[in-house]
Amino acid sequence: MAARRRVERQDGDPAGRGGTEAREAIAGSLAGRVVLVTGGTSGIGRVSAREIARFGASVLIVGRYPDRTRSVAEALRLESGNPSVFDFAADLSLQSEVAHLAREVRDRFPRLDVLINNAGAIYSTRQETPEGHERTWSLNVLAPFLLIRLLEDRLRAAPNARVVNVSSAAHRGARVDLGDPERRHRYSGFGAYGQSKLALLLLTYEWARRLSGTKVCANALHPGFVSTRFGRANPGLFGRGIALAEFLFGISAERGARTTVFLATSPRVDGVSGRYFVRSGERRSSRASHDRDLALALFQLCWEQTQPFSAAAPAT
Ligand SMILES: NC(=O)c1ccc[n+]([C@@H]2O[C@H](COP(=O)([O-])OP(=O)(O)OC[C@H]3O[C@@H](n4cnc5c(N)ncnc54)[C@H](OP(=O)(O)O)[C@@H]3O)[C@@H](O)[C@H]2O)c1
Numbered sequence: 001m002a003a004r005r006r007v008e009r010q011d012g013d014p015a016g017r018g019g020t021e022a023r024e025a026i027a028g029s030l031a032g033r034v035v036l037v038t039g040g041t042s043g044i045g046r047v048s049a050r051e052i053a054r055f056g057a058s059v060l061i062v063g064r065y066p067d068r069t070r071s072v073a074e075a076l077r078l079e080s081g082n083p084s085v086f087d088f089a090a091d092l093s094l095q096s097e098v099a100h101l102a103r104e105v106r107d108r109f110p111r112l113d114v115l116i117n118n119a120g121a122i123y124s125t126r127q128e129t130p131e132g133h134e135r136t137w138s139l140n141v142l143a144p145f146l147l148i149r150l151l152e153d154r155l156r157a158a159p160n161a162r163v164v165n166v167s168s169a170a171h172r173g174a175r176v177d178l179g180d181p182e183r184r185h186r187y188s189g190f191g192a193y194g195q196s197k198l199a200l201l202l203l204t205y206e207w208a209r210r211l212s213g214t215k216v217c218a219n220a221l222h223p224g225f226v227s228t229r230f231g232r233a234n235p236g237l238f239g240r241g242i243a244l245a246e247f248l249f250g251i252s253a254e255r256g257a258r259t260t261v262f263l264a265t266s267p268r269v270d271g272v273s274g275r276y277f278v279r280s281g282e283r284r285s286s287r288a289s290h291d292r293d294l295a296l297a298l299f300q301l302c303w304e305q306t307q308p309f310s311a312a313a314p315a316t
Protein backbone atom coordinates (compact mmCIF):
# COMPACT_ATOMS: atom_id res chain seq x y z
CA MET A 1 0.00 0.00 0.00
CA ALA A 2 1.23 3.50 -0.79
CA ALA A 3 2.66 5.45 2.12
CA ARG A 4 1.39 9.00 2.74
CA ARG A 5 4.49 10.48 4.35
CA ARG A 6 6.50 13.07 2.48
CA VAL A 7 10.03 12.03 1.57
CA GLU A 8 12.44 14.86 2.34
CA ARG A 9 15.86 15.01 0.84
CA GLN A 10 18.67 13.99 3.19
CA ASP A 11 22.33 14.69 2.58
CA GLY A 12 24.41 11.57 2.86
CA ASP A 13 21.62 9.66 1.21
CA PRO A 14 22.54 5.98 1.29
CA ALA A 15 21.46 5.12 -2.22
CA GLY A 16 23.05 8.17 -3.74
CA ARG A 17 26.24 9.10 -2.05
CA GLY A 18 28.05 6.80 0.28
CA GLY A 19 27.32 5.74 3.86
CA THR A 20 28.93 2.32 4.09
CA GLU A 21 26.43 0.72 6.48
CA ALA A 22 23.44 1.98 4.55
CA ARG A 23 24.96 0.79 1.27
CA GLU A 24 25.54 -2.64 2.76
CA ALA A 25 21.93 -2.77 3.94
CA ILE A 26 20.69 -1.91 0.45
CA ALA A 27 23.11 -4.37 -1.15
CA GLY A 28 21.68 -7.10 1.06
CA SER A 29 18.11 -6.23 0.13
CA LEU A 30 18.85 -6.11 -3.61
CA ALA A 31 20.55 -9.48 -3.96
CA GLY A 32 18.29 -11.65 -6.10
CA ARG A 33 16.25 -8.69 -7.36
CA VAL A 34 15.72 -8.08 -11.06
CA VAL A 35 16.00 -4.52 -12.40
CA LEU A 36 15.34 -3.44 -15.99
CA VAL A 37 16.91 -0.16 -17.17
CA THR A 38 15.93 1.22 -20.57
CA GLY A 39 18.58 3.45 -22.10
CA GLY A 40 21.18 1.64 -20.03
CA THR A 41 23.91 2.18 -22.62
CA SER A 42 24.64 5.86 -22.02
CA GLY A 43 24.45 8.79 -19.62
CA ILE A 44 22.08 8.57 -16.67
CA GLY A 45 20.88 5.05 -17.48
CA ARG A 46 24.36 3.61 -17.79
CA VAL A 47 25.46 4.99 -14.41
CA SER A 48 22.17 3.91 -12.80
CA ALA A 49 22.64 0.38 -14.14
CA ARG A 50 26.22 0.25 -12.86
CA GLU A 51 25.31 1.48 -9.36
CA ILE A 52 22.38 -0.92 -9.06
CA ALA A 53 24.58 -3.79 -10.28
CA ARG A 54 27.05 -2.85 -7.54
CA PHE A 55 24.25 -3.43 -5.05
CA GLY A 56 24.04 -7.03 -6.27
CA ALA A 57 20.80 -7.00 -8.29
CA SER A 58 20.47 -8.67 -11.68
CA VAL A 59 20.41 -5.77 -14.12
CA LEU A 60 18.88 -5.90 -17.59
CA ILE A 61 19.97 -3.05 -19.85
CA VAL A 62 18.21 -2.06 -23.06
CA GLY A 63 19.69 -0.12 -25.98
CA ARG A 64 18.98 0.17 -29.69
CA TYR A 65 22.10 -1.46 -31.10
CA PRO A 66 22.96 -5.10 -30.26
CA ASP A 67 26.77 -4.70 -30.46
CA ARG A 68 26.87 -1.52 -28.43
CA THR A 69 24.44 -2.84 -25.80
CA ARG A 70 26.42 -6.08 -25.50
CA SER A 71 29.72 -4.24 -25.03
CA VAL A 72 28.24 -1.84 -22.45
CA ALA A 73 26.86 -4.83 -20.52
CA GLU A 74 30.32 -6.39 -20.60
CA ALA A 75 31.86 -3.14 -19.30
CA LEU A 76 29.22 -2.90 -16.56
CA ARG A 77 29.97 -6.46 -15.42
CA LEU A 78 33.63 -5.49 -15.05
CA GLU A 79 32.98 -2.10 -13.43
CA SER A 80 30.42 -3.45 -10.94
CA GLY A 81 32.00 -6.83 -10.25
CA ASN A 82 28.54 -8.29 -10.81
CA PRO A 83 28.29 -10.99 -13.51
CA SER A 84 24.49 -10.64 -13.68
CA VAL A 85 24.21 -7.78 -16.17
CA PHE A 86 22.24 -8.79 -19.25
CA ASP A 87 21.77 -6.97 -22.56
CA PHE A 88 18.61 -6.57 -24.63
CA ALA A 89 18.45 -4.76 -27.97
CA ALA A 90 15.28 -2.92 -28.94
CA ASP A 91 14.39 0.30 -30.71
CA LEU A 92 11.85 1.48 -28.18
CA SER A 93 10.34 4.01 -30.58
CA LEU A 94 8.79 0.95 -32.26
CA GLN A 95 6.01 -0.74 -30.32
CA SER A 96 6.70 -4.02 -32.13
CA GLU A 97 10.19 -3.98 -30.58
CA VAL A 98 8.87 -2.98 -27.14
CA ALA A 99 6.54 -5.97 -27.31
CA HIS A 100 9.37 -8.24 -28.43
CA LEU A 101 11.54 -6.99 -25.55
CA ALA A 102 8.72 -7.62 -23.08
CA ARG A 103 8.31 -11.16 -24.41
CA GLU A 104 12.04 -11.85 -23.99
CA VAL A 105 12.02 -10.51 -20.44
CA ARG A 106 8.85 -12.44 -19.58
CA ASP A 107 10.35 -15.66 -20.96
CA ARG A 108 13.49 -15.35 -18.87
CA PHE A 109 12.32 -13.72 -15.63
CA PRO A 110 9.24 -14.77 -13.67
CA ARG A 111 9.30 -11.52 -11.73
CA LEU A 112 10.55 -7.97 -12.13
CA ASP A 113 11.42 -5.92 -9.05
CA VAL A 114 12.22 -2.58 -10.67
CA LEU A 115 11.37 -1.15 -14.09
CA ILE A 116 13.31 2.03 -14.87
CA ASN A 117 11.86 3.81 -17.89
CA ASN A 118 14.86 5.98 -18.61
CA ALA A 119 15.33 5.94 -22.40
CA GLY A 120 14.23 9.21 -23.92
CA ALA A 121 15.18 11.73 -26.57
CA ILE A 122 14.45 15.11 -28.13
CA TYR A 123 14.14 15.60 -31.90
CA SER A 124 14.56 19.03 -33.51
CA THR A 125 12.43 18.07 -36.52
CA ARG A 126 9.26 16.00 -36.66
CA GLN A 127 9.91 12.36 -37.53
CA GLU A 128 7.51 9.49 -37.92
CA THR A 129 8.36 5.90 -37.11
CA PRO A 130 7.56 3.16 -39.65
CA GLU A 131 4.56 2.41 -37.39
CA GLY A 132 3.23 5.91 -38.08
CA HIS A 133 3.80 7.57 -34.70
CA GLU A 134 5.69 10.79 -34.04
CA ARG A 135 9.02 9.64 -32.61
CA THR A 136 9.13 11.69 -29.37
CA TRP A 137 5.64 10.55 -28.44
CA SER A 138 6.41 6.98 -29.33
CA LEU A 139 9.72 6.73 -27.45
CA ASN A 140 9.07 8.96 -24.42
CA VAL A 141 5.39 8.15 -23.79
CA LEU A 142 4.12 5.03 -25.54
CA ALA A 143 7.19 2.87 -24.84
CA PRO A 144 7.11 3.28 -21.03
CA PHE A 145 3.32 2.86 -21.07
CA LEU A 146 3.47 -0.35 -23.10
CA LEU A 147 6.35 -1.77 -21.06
CA ILE A 148 4.43 -1.27 -17.83
CA ARG A 149 1.34 -2.75 -19.44
CA LEU A 150 3.17 -5.82 -20.74
CA LEU A 151 5.21 -6.41 -17.60
CA GLU A 152 2.58 -5.54 -15.00
CA ASP A 153 2.05 -9.15 -13.95
CA ARG A 154 5.83 -9.64 -13.59
CA LEU A 155 5.95 -6.54 -11.37
CA ARG A 156 3.02 -7.82 -9.34
CA ALA A 157 4.91 -11.08 -8.86
CA ALA A 158 7.71 -9.25 -6.99
CA PRO A 159 7.39 -8.69 -3.24
CA ASN A 160 7.77 -4.88 -3.50
CA ALA A 161 8.08 -3.67 -7.05
CA ARG A 162 8.91 -0.19 -8.24
CA VAL A 163 8.39 1.63 -11.51
CA VAL A 164 10.75 4.59 -11.90
CA ASN A 165 9.94 6.97 -14.76
CA VAL A 166 12.60 9.48 -15.78
CA SER A 167 10.66 12.64 -16.54
CA SER A 168 12.09 16.15 -16.60
CA ALA A 169 11.68 19.69 -15.27
CA ALA A 170 10.84 20.41 -18.92
CA HIS A 171 7.30 19.27 -18.03
CA ARG A 172 6.78 22.67 -16.43
CA GLY A 173 5.13 25.11 -18.79
CA ALA A 174 4.32 22.31 -21.23
CA ARG A 175 0.83 21.23 -22.22
CA VAL A 176 -0.59 17.96 -23.45
CA ASP A 177 -2.64 18.55 -26.59
CA LEU A 178 -5.01 15.60 -26.74
CA GLY A 179 -6.36 16.92 -30.04
CA ASP A 180 -2.94 16.65 -31.66
CA PRO A 181 -0.55 14.83 -29.30
CA GLU A 182 1.70 13.80 -32.15
CA ARG A 183 2.07 17.38 -33.31
CA ARG A 184 0.99 16.95 -36.90
CA HIS A 185 0.09 20.62 -37.22
CA ARG A 186 2.64 22.59 -35.24
CA TYR A 187 5.87 20.89 -34.26
CA SER A 188 8.75 22.17 -32.18
CA GLY A 189 11.39 19.91 -30.64
CA PHE A 190 11.14 21.49 -27.21
CA GLY A 191 7.33 21.59 -27.36
CA ALA A 192 7.09 17.89 -28.23
CA TYR A 193 9.69 16.98 -25.59
CA GLY A 194 8.04 19.04 -22.81
CA GLN A 195 4.66 17.55 -23.68
CA SER A 196 6.11 14.01 -23.55
CA LYS A 197 7.61 14.54 -20.11
CA LEU A 198 4.37 16.05 -18.79
CA ALA A 199 2.48 13.09 -20.25
CA LEU A 200 4.90 10.69 -18.57
CA LEU A 201 4.23 12.38 -15.22
CA LEU A 202 0.45 12.30 -15.66
CA LEU A 203 0.68 8.61 -16.57
CA THR A 204 2.95 7.87 -13.60
CA TYR A 205 0.32 9.29 -11.25
CA GLU A 206 -2.45 7.41 -13.05
CA TRP A 207 -0.54 4.10 -12.88
CA ALA A 208 0.12 4.75 -9.19
CA ARG A 209 -3.62 5.25 -8.58
CA ARG A 210 -4.48 2.10 -10.52
CA LEU A 211 -1.82 0.08 -8.71
CA SER A 212 -2.70 1.34 -5.23
CA GLY A 213 -3.60 -1.61 -3.08
CA THR A 214 -0.93 -3.70 -4.81
CA LYS A 215 2.73 -3.88 -3.87
CA VAL A 216 3.78 -2.04 -7.04
CA CYS A 217 4.77 1.62 -6.62
CA ALA A 218 5.30 4.13 -9.42
CA ASN A 219 7.23 7.37 -9.11
CA ALA A 220 8.83 9.90 -11.45
CA LEU A 221 11.84 12.16 -11.28
CA HIS A 222 13.84 14.97 -12.79
CA PRO A 223 17.54 14.06 -12.88
CA GLY A 224 18.89 17.62 -13.12
CA PHE A 225 20.50 19.17 -16.19
CA VAL A 226 23.03 16.48 -16.97
CA SER A 227 25.96 16.33 -19.36
CA THR A 228 25.30 13.20 -21.42
CA ARG A 229 24.74 12.42 -25.10
CA PHE A 230 21.21 13.80 -24.73
CA GLY A 231 20.10 15.88 -27.74
CA ARG A 232 23.51 15.89 -29.35
CA ALA A 233 22.63 13.73 -32.34
CA ASN A 234 20.38 16.50 -33.67
CA PRO A 235 21.77 18.32 -36.70
CA GLY A 236 23.03 21.90 -36.78
CA LEU A 237 22.68 24.52 -34.09
CA PHE A 238 20.05 22.55 -32.15
CA GLY A 239 22.42 19.66 -31.37
CA ARG A 240 25.48 21.88 -30.96
CA GLY A 241 23.58 24.29 -28.69
CA ILE A 242 22.47 21.48 -26.36
CA ALA A 243 26.02 20.05 -26.31
CA LEU A 244 27.46 23.47 -25.40
CA ALA A 245 24.84 24.09 -22.68
CA GLU A 246 25.52 20.63 -21.21
CA PHE A 247 29.26 21.30 -21.29
CA LEU A 248 28.87 24.68 -19.57
CA PHE A 249 26.07 23.97 -17.10
CA GLY A 250 25.47 20.22 -16.92
CA ILE A 251 26.16 18.10 -13.87
CA SER A 252 27.93 14.75 -14.27
CA ALA A 253 26.04 11.58 -15.18
CA GLU A 254 27.10 10.25 -11.75
CA ARG A 255 25.19 13.05 -10.02
CA GLY A 256 22.38 12.87 -12.55
CA ALA A 257 21.80 9.20 -11.77
CA ARG A 258 21.46 9.64 -8.00
CA THR A 259 17.71 10.22 -7.86
CA THR A 260 17.05 7.26 -10.17
CA VAL A 261 19.21 4.99 -8.01
CA PHE A 262 17.55 6.39 -4.88
CA LEU A 263 14.04 5.64 -6.16
CA ALA A 264 15.07 2.19 -7.38
CA THR A 265 16.86 1.07 -4.24
CA SER A 266 16.33 3.16 -1.12
CA PRO A 267 14.28 1.71 1.74
CA ARG A 268 13.19 5.31 2.44
CA VAL A 269 10.75 5.08 -0.46
CA ASP A 270 9.31 1.69 0.42
CA GLY A 271 5.59 1.96 -0.22
CA VAL A 272 5.84 5.52 -1.57
CA SER A 273 3.94 5.92 -4.85
CA GLY A 274 2.63 8.58 -7.20
CA ARG A 275 5.26 11.18 -6.34
CA TYR A 276 7.79 13.35 -8.17
CA PHE A 277 11.40 13.58 -7.00
CA VAL A 278 14.28 15.95 -7.61
CA ARG A 279 17.69 15.50 -5.94
CA SER A 280 16.36 12.50 -4.01
CA GLY A 281 13.64 14.55 -2.33
CA GLU A 282 9.95 14.86 -3.07
CA ARG A 283 8.83 17.95 -5.01
CA ARG A 284 5.47 19.19 -6.20
CA SER A 285 5.25 18.87 -9.97
CA SER A 286 3.35 21.36 -12.11
CA ARG A 287 -0.35 22.00 -11.64
CA ALA A 288 -1.09 20.51 -15.08
CA SER A 289 0.53 17.22 -14.04
CA HIS A 290 -2.15 16.82 -11.34
CA ASP A 291 -5.11 17.19 -13.72
CA ARG A 292 -6.94 13.90 -13.14
CA ASP A 293 -9.37 14.26 -16.02
CA LEU A 294 -6.46 14.83 -18.36
CA ALA A 295 -4.61 11.84 -16.86
CA LEU A 296 -7.63 9.61 -17.44
CA ALA A 297 -8.09 10.75 -21.03
CA LEU A 298 -4.38 10.35 -21.70
CA PHE A 299 -4.33 6.88 -20.18
CA GLN A 300 -7.25 5.92 -22.40
CA LEU A 301 -5.48 7.30 -25.48
CA CYS A 302 -2.26 5.41 -24.69
CA TRP A 303 -4.25 2.27 -23.97
CA GLU A 304 -5.85 2.49 -27.43
CA GLN A 305 -2.59 3.38 -29.18
CA THR A 306 -0.76 0.42 -27.61
CA GLN A 307 -3.64 -2.02 -27.96
CA PRO A 308 -2.37 -3.62 -31.21
CA PHE A 309 0.85 -4.64 -29.45
CA SER A 310 -0.52 -5.67 -26.09
CA ALA A 311 -1.41 -9.28 -26.85
CA ALA A 312 0.98 -10.56 -24.18
CA ALA A 313 -0.50 -8.28 -21.52
CA PRO A 314 -2.27 -9.87 -18.61
CA ALA A 315 -5.93 -8.90 -18.25
CA THR A 316 -6.29 -6.15 -15.61
N1 LIG B 1 20.44 15.04 -19.77
C1 LIG B 1 19.57 15.84 -19.16
O1 LIG B 1 19.89 16.99 -18.83
C2 LIG B 1 18.18 15.35 -18.84
C3 LIG B 1 17.33 16.21 -18.12
C4 LIG B 1 16.04 15.78 -17.81
C5 LIG B 1 15.63 14.51 -18.20
N2 LIG B 1 16.47 13.71 -18.91
C6 LIG B 1 15.99 12.40 -19.32
O2 LIG B 1 16.89 11.43 -18.86
C7 LIG B 1 16.79 10.25 -19.67
C8 LIG B 1 18.17 9.74 -20.03
O3 LIG B 1 18.81 10.70 -20.84
P1 LIG B 1 20.40 10.94 -20.88
O4 LIG B 1 20.62 12.37 -20.56
O5 LIG B 1 21.12 9.91 -20.13
O6 LIG B 1 20.63 10.80 -22.47
P2 LIG B 1 21.58 9.90 -23.37
O7 LIG B 1 22.99 9.93 -22.90
O8 LIG B 1 21.28 10.37 -24.76
O9 LIG B 1 21.00 8.44 -23.17
C9 LIG B 1 19.79 8.06 -23.76
C10 LIG B 1 19.65 6.56 -23.65
O10 LIG B 1 18.41 6.20 -24.28
C11 LIG B 1 18.67 5.21 -25.27
N3 LIG B 1 17.79 5.41 -26.40
C12 LIG B 1 17.62 6.53 -27.14
N4 LIG B 1 16.74 6.31 -28.13
C13 LIG B 1 16.36 5.01 -28.01
C14 LIG B 1 15.48 4.18 -28.74
N5 LIG B 1 14.81 4.62 -29.82
N6 LIG B 1 15.33 2.90 -28.35
C15 LIG B 1 16.01 2.42 -27.28
N7 LIG B 1 16.85 3.17 -26.55
C16 LIG B 1 17.03 4.44 -26.93
C17 LIG B 1 20.12 5.41 -25.67
O11 LIG B 1 20.65 4.15 -26.09
P3 LIG B 1 21.30 3.86 -27.54
O12 LIG B 1 21.72 5.16 -28.12
O13 LIG B 1 22.43 2.91 -27.23
O14 LIG B 1 20.19 3.19 -28.26
C18 LIG B 1 20.76 5.82 -24.36
O15 LIG B 1 21.12 4.69 -23.61
C19 LIG B 1 15.92 10.66 -20.87
O16 LIG B 1 14.61 10.18 -20.69
C20 LIG B 1 15.92 12.18 -20.82
O17 LIG B 1 14.74 12.73 -21.38
C21 LIG B 1 17.73 14.10 -19.24
